[in-house]
Amino acid sequence: MNETPFFFGQPRQELFGVLHQPVDCSRSVGVVLCHPFGEEKLWSHRVFVSFARQAADAGYPVMRLDYYGNGDSDGNFEDSSVTRCLSDIAQAVDTLKARTSVTSVALVGLRFGGLLASLCAEARHDVSSLVLWAPVVHGGRFVQEQLRINVTTQMAAFREIRLDREQLVANLTSGGTANVDGYEMSRTMYEELSTVDLSSRLLTFSGRCLVVRIERGLAAKPAADVTTLAAKYPHAQVIEVEEEPFWREIDRFYGNAPQLCARTLEWLNAQ
Amino acid sequence: MVERAMNPRKKAVTFQNRDGRRLFGILHEPSTGPASDIAFVLLPPGIKGRIAPHRLYNDLTDKLTARGHAVFRFDFWGLGDSEGEVEERELRDLYTAVALGRYVNDTRDALDWLSRTCHLRHFVIGGLCGGAVTGILEAQSDPRVVGILSIGLPVMLDSNPTDAWQYMTTGQLNDLGSRYVAKILSPQAWLRFLSFRTDYRLLLRSIRVRLGLEGPAPIVAAPPQQPVLNANPHLPGAILKLLARGTPMLLLFSEADRLYWEFEEKFLSVYGHAFRAHAGTAEIRVIQAANHVLTFKEWQHDCFNLLGQWLEARFPASVPVAP
DSSP states (O other), X not given: OEEEEEEESSTTSOEEEEEEEOSSOOOSEEEEEEOOSTHHHHHHHHHHHHHHHHHHHTTOOEEEEOOTTSTTSSXXXXXXXXXXXXXXXXXXXXXXXXXXXXXEEEEEXXXXXXXHHHHHHHHOSSEEEEEXXXXXXXXXXXXXXXXXXXXXXXXHHHXXXXXXXXXXXXXXXXXXXXXXXXXXXXXXXXXXXXXXBTTTSOOOOOSEEEEEEEESSTTSOOOHHHHHHHHTSTEEEEEEEEOOOTTSOOSBOOSOOHXXXXXXXXXXXXX | OOOOTTOOEEEEEEEEOXXXXXXXXXEEEOTTOOSSSEEEEEOOOXXXXXXXXXXXXXXXXXXXXXXXXXXXXXXXXXXXXXXXXXXXXXXXXXXXXXXTTTTHHHHHHHHHHHHHHHOOOEEEEEEETHHHHHHHHHHTTOTTXXXXXXXXXXXXXXXXXXXXXXXXXXXXXXXXHHHXXXXXXXXXXXXXXHTTOSOHHHHHHHHHHHTTXXXXXXXXXXXXXXXXXXXXXXXXXXXXXXXXXXXOEEEEEETTOHHHHHIIIIIIHHHHHHHHHTBTTEEEEEETTOOTTOOSHHHHHHHHHHHHHHHHHHSOOSSOOOO
């Protein structure tokens, strides 16, 4: 396997990506990985790297990217938005196709990256399959969770809430930003995320789709929104894997998510 | 928002460490080429790699390249994008391995690579938390390192936990005491208390400290020859060497970070004499109210301002620091 880190895209708005190329590159399907939001990206990074290497070893050319304003890409996080992220994923798909012999891609997304992958699959004809790892289904709920992180940080730092969620929203809608774990979320990101609800949206993607529930213990009741989301796709399968929530700070170092990666590869190989 | 007016050049690179593992990094240079012969190497704090929490290293890089410095950020083996697999399964064990110097060789290999391929000769190295420790441990025996940037330096080890109630700093106990008092009317807190889930010894001790009935832990008075329990055994010697060598060090701490309290109570109380003997070599600065990772923008600005002042004093530049 060869791994190449590189920048691509428009000058001064370049995106960072890593291309994992199998030695024997005979597959026509590649994989593009869509990372989650803010600090979740950093906590889950090594699982992404690990999965990319396993997929490349299985013969898939794999492209990882950092959205604009994220990771090593140009820009500031406050320039990031749902629209911008979708455009970045599209650029990554085009770049992967241009650099390898693949003609279609599987989009694999975790959490916010799952939401983006789902939206991206609606707009492109070269997405042959979709893998959604613990996807965010309700953008509105998700963005409120992000604002709660801000409030929790205030409590920990100041022992009081100086700006409650309503005030944070007021700041956002008047053009300011809201700090989420150190990232400045913009009004555009807030508003775009707030309006995305995959469970009530018309989804037309007709390729294969794998929705993965990731739970600490599989006794947990399936989240209704994940089931509702899967039901919107004609060729969707829901599976459950037992892994820690590695996109958050947990006691364990999660360099690999063995069940998640193995089951995903097994599903990809079955096409 | 961080200004990116100078449009620094950047290059995604890989290099091999001495064990043959490929390490991934980003090399940044000012658009007009380095105006300073001192390059910065930002070392990963831990698993958040060359980005660091909320892209702190990207923002630091912008500040430093705007001042004319080349900057290199890279991932240690087994972390970020780099090759290799670490064997630790608990984060605290990984942090301990970092604190004990696991990545000193990677750091030296990075400096060798930069010297060889980019002809850079003088370096300021360090970073946040584990990056600060690694920088100090490497620098003690590498004359190419002419400065240390340390943000939130941990002087204690995370693994092998001892009884927390016994070895917590006065700062931590004070803070905990306040939190216990604040929860006195909380039904959940009482439920926890009555269902034996509370650490009663910790509660009692923190309340006593909060009320001023108990002073600092006796461990604070430990003499140098009797190291503080759970302290990083490699760090004092390395810092003393750097002080003796006159290597400028900026030690930034966050006021609301337990690492600052540990540094003050368990390190300075023992080794403060060395800092006084080499006054001016190491500058200790505290960012008010900030947490360990400098979450809020104002704390990040304070960090950048303090760094700018230190650089102006220690490494005057031909290009002014961006405001």
